Amino acid sequence: MFWKRFKRNKSAILGLVICILLLFIAIFSPLISPYDPYEQNLIEKLQSPNSNHKLGTDAYGRDMLSRIFYGAGITFLAGFLVIILALLIGTTLGVVSGYWGGLFDTIIMRSMDFLLAFPYFFLAILIVAILGPSLTNAIIAITIGSIPQFARVVRSTTLGLKELPYIEASKAMGSSDIRIMWEHIIPNLIGPIIVLGTVGIAQSIIQVATLSFLGMGAQPPIAEWGLMLSEGRNYIFSHPHLTMVPGIFLSILVLSINLIGDGLRDTLDPRLK
Amino acid sequence: MNKKKKQFNFLFYVIKRLLMIVLLFFLISTAVFFMLSFTPGDPVILMLGLEASTEQVEELREELGLNDPLLVQYWNFMKDTFLKGDLGYSYRLRTPVINEIARTLPVSASLAILAIIVSSFIAIFLGTFSAIKQYSFLDEFTKVFVLAGVSMPSFWLGLMLILIFSVKLGLFPAGGWGGGWKYYVLPVLALATNPLAVTARLSRSTMLEVIRQDFIITCRAKGLHESSVIFKHALRNAAIPVYTLIGLRFGNLLTGAVVTETIFGIPGLGRLTISAVYSRDYVLIRGCILTIALIFAIINLIVDLTCPLLDPRTKPNY
Numbered sequence: 078m079f080w081k082r083f084k085r086n087k088s089a090i091l092g093l094v095i096c097i098l099l100l101f102i103a104i105f106s107p108l109i110s111p112y113d114p115y116e117q118n119l120i121e122k123l124q125s126p127n128s129n130h131k132l133g134t135d136a137y138g139r140d141m142l143s144r145i146f147y148g149a150g151i152t153f154l155a156g157f158l159v160i161i162l163a164l165l166i167g168t169t170l171g172v173v174s175g176y177w178g179g180l181f182d183t184i185i186m187r188s189m190d191f192l193l194a195f196p197y198f199f200l201a202i203l204i205v206a207i208l209g210p211s212l213t214n215a216i217i218a219i220t221i222g223s224i225p226q227f228a229r230v231v232r233s234t235t236l237g238l239k240e241l242p243y244i245e246a247s248k249a250m251g252s253s254d255i256r257i258m259w260e261h262i263i264p265n266l267i268g269p270i271i272v273l274g275t276v277g278i279a280q281s282i283i284q285v286a287t288l289s290f291l292g293m294g295a296q297p298p299i300a301e302w303g304l305m306l307s308e309g310r311n312y313i314f315s316h317p318h319l320t321m322v323p324g325i326f327l328s329i330l331v332l333s334i335n336l337i338g339d340g341l342r343d344t345l346d347p348r349l350k
Numbered sequence: 351m352n353k354k355k356k357q358f359n360f361l362f363y364v365i366k367r368l369l370m371i372v373l374l375f376f377l378i379s380t381a382v383f384f385m386l387s388f389t390p391g392d393p394v395i396l397m398l399g400l401e402a403s404t405e406q407v408e409e410l411r412e413e414l415g416l417n418d419p420l421l422v423q424y425w426n427f428m429k430d431t432f433l434k435g436d437l438g439y440s441y442r443l444r445t446p447v448i449n450e451i452a453r454t455l456p457v458s459a460s461l462a463i464l465a466i467i468v469s470s471f472i473a474i475f476l477g478t479f480s481a482i483k484q485y486s487f488l489d490e491f492t493k494v495f496v497l498a499g500v501s502m503p504s505f506w507l508g509l510m511l512i513l514i515f516s517v518k519l520g521l522f523p524a525g526g527w528g529g530g531w532k533y534y535v536l537p538v539l540a541l542a543t544n545p546l547a548v549t550a551r552l553s554r555s556t557m558l559e560v561i562r563q564d565f566i567i568t569c570r571a572k573g574l575h576e577s578s579v580i581f582k583h584a585l586r587n588a589a590i591p592v593y594t595l596i597g598l599r600f601g602n603l604l605t606g607a608v609v610t611e612t613i614f615g616i617p618g619l620g621r622l623t624i625s626a627v628y629s630r631d632y633v634l635i636r637g638c639i640l641t642i643a644l645i646f647a648i649i650n651l652i653v654d655l656t657c658p659l660l661d662p663r664t665k666p667n668y
Binding site for chain 2: 191194195196197198199202203205206207279283286287290291292293303306307310313314317320321323324327328329331332335336
C-alpha cells in the first residue's frame with residue numbers, strides 16, 4: 078500500500094535511485110576506486126580530468142575520483158549517525174515528556190527551548206570550540222543541535238495520541254507506562270519520524286560538510302567532501318574542478334535525499350501536500 | 351475590552367517578553383561562561399606563545415584575573431556584562447570585544463537585511479504566481495529552483511558564483527569589502543538563495559490553500575477583478591506565514607553569514623566568530639555567541655509583536 082503510493086511519485090523514485098547508487102559507491106569504494114585516496118603523488122599533482130585520473134588530481138596528486146568515492150562513505154556515515162542519535166534521544170525525550178507531563182516535561186522542554194535560543198549553527202560552533210575540531214566532534218555538535226526539533230514534534234504528537242480511547246483501554250487493562258509508550262505510542266510516531274528524519278539527514282549532511290569546510294569538522298587528510306572543497310578553494314582560479322566536483326556530488330546527494338523526503342511526506346501525510 | 355486596557359495589556363506583554371529575554375540572556379551567559387571555562391588549553395600561553403617566560407605568564411594571568419577562583423571570575427564577568435555592557439578584552443586582538451562587535455556587526459547586518467528583503471520579495475512573487483498558475487512553466491521552474499536552492503550547500507554556491515561571475519565573466523569582485531555596491535551582489539546572492547527557496551516553497555503552499563478558501567470565492571462572486579482578488583485579499587493572507595517565519599530563517603541566515611563572509615573575505619560578525627574559534631580566543635567567542643543569541647531573541651520578539659499588524663487574528667497571549 079505504502080509502496081504503491083510512493084511508486085507513483087516519479088521524482089521520489091529518481092531520488093531513491095540516485096541515493097542507492099551513491100550508497101553503493103560508498104559501500105564498495107575500496108573495490109571500485111582506481112587509486113588509494115590518501116596516496117600522494119606530487120609528480121601528478123593538480124591535473125585536470127584526463128584518462129588516467131577521470132576527475133583529475135588535487136594539490137598533493139591524490140586521485141579525485143577515489144577521494145570522491147571514499148568521501149561518499151564518510152558523508153553517508155556522518156549524516157546517518159547524526160540522525161540516528163538525534164532521533165533516539167529526541168524521540169525518547171519527546172515521548173516521555175509528552176506522556177508523563179509534569180515536572181519532567183517542564184525541565185526537558187525548557188532545556189530544549191534553551192538550546193533553540195541559539196541559532197542552530199552557532200550552537201554547533203560553540204560545541205566544536207569546546208571539544209576541539211574533529212569529524213567526531215562535528216557529528217556530536219550537529220546531533221545536539223538537531224535533538225530539540227525532534228523532541229518537540231514527537232512531544233506534541235504524543236500529547237495528541239495519549240488522549241485517544243485505545244490508550245485508555247490499554248491503561249484499563251493494566252499496561253505499564255513503558256509498555257504503552259513502546260507498543261502504542263511509538264508505532265504511531267513512525268510516519269512523522271521517517272519524514273523528519275529524511276529531511277534531517279539532508280540537512281545534517283550539509284551541516285557536517287559546512288563545519289568541515291570551515292575547518293571545524295573533518296581534518297586533513299580525510300577525504301570528506303566539505304574538507305576537499307575547502308582544500309580546493311585555493312586553486313579556484315587555476316583548477317576549478319577541485320571545488321566543482323565535490324560540490325556537485327554533495328548537491329546531488331542532498332537533492333536525492335530531499336526528493337525522497339518530499340515523496341515520503343506526500344505518501345505518509347497527504348494532507349501536507 | 352476598552353482601548354486603554356488593551357494598550358495596558360500590550361505594554362505589560364512587551365515588558366514580560368523583554369524580561370524573558372533578559373532572563374534568557376542571563377542563562378545563556380552563565381552556560382557559555384562555564385562551558386568555555388572547562389575547555390582545555392591555557393589562553394595565556396596561546397597569547398604569549400610557548401617561549402614566554404614563567405614570570406610573563408604569571409603576570410598576564412594576574413592581569414587578566416585568571417588566577418581568581420572560577421566563581422569570582424564568573425561574578426566579574428556577569429557584573430561587567432550586565433552592568434557595564436563590557437564583554438572583556440579579546441586575548442588575541444588585545445582590543446575590547448565590544449569594539450570588535452561594533453565594527454563587524456553593521457557589515458553582517460547590512461548583508462542580512464538585504465538578503466532578507468531580496469529573498470522575501472522574490473519568494474513571495476515566485477510562490478504566488480506559481481500557485482495561481484499551478485502546473486504551469488513558472489510553477490515547474492519554481493519547484494526545480496526550490497529543490498536546487500535547498501540542496502546546494504551555501505559554501506559551494508558562493509564558490510560557484512565567484513567562479514562564474516568573477517573568474518569567468520569578470521563582472522563582480524571575487525571578494526573583499528568596502529568598494530560600493532559591486533561588493534554586495536555576490537554575497538547577497540549567495541546568502542539569499544537558501545531562504546529564497548524555503549520561502550518560495552512556503553508561500554506557494556500557503557497561497558494554494560488560501561485561494562481555495564471561501565472568502566476568495568466570495569470576492570470573485572461579487573465581481574472583483576482577478577488581480578484585486580489576488581493582490582488585495584489572497585496575498586495578504588499568504589504573506590502571514592512568510593512573515594512569521596522570518597525569525598526562524600534569520601537563524602539560517604546567520605549560518606549563511608558565517609560561510610559567506612568566510613568565502614568572500616568580508617569583515618563581518620560571522621568571520622569574527624570563526625577566527626575567534628581558530629585562535630581559541632574564548633573571550634571573543636563568548637562575546638560573539640552572546641551577541642548573536644541576543645540579536646536572535648530580539649528579532650523573534652519583533653516578529654511576534656508586529657505580526658498582529660499583518661494578521662489581526664493572531665493576538666499574542668496577553
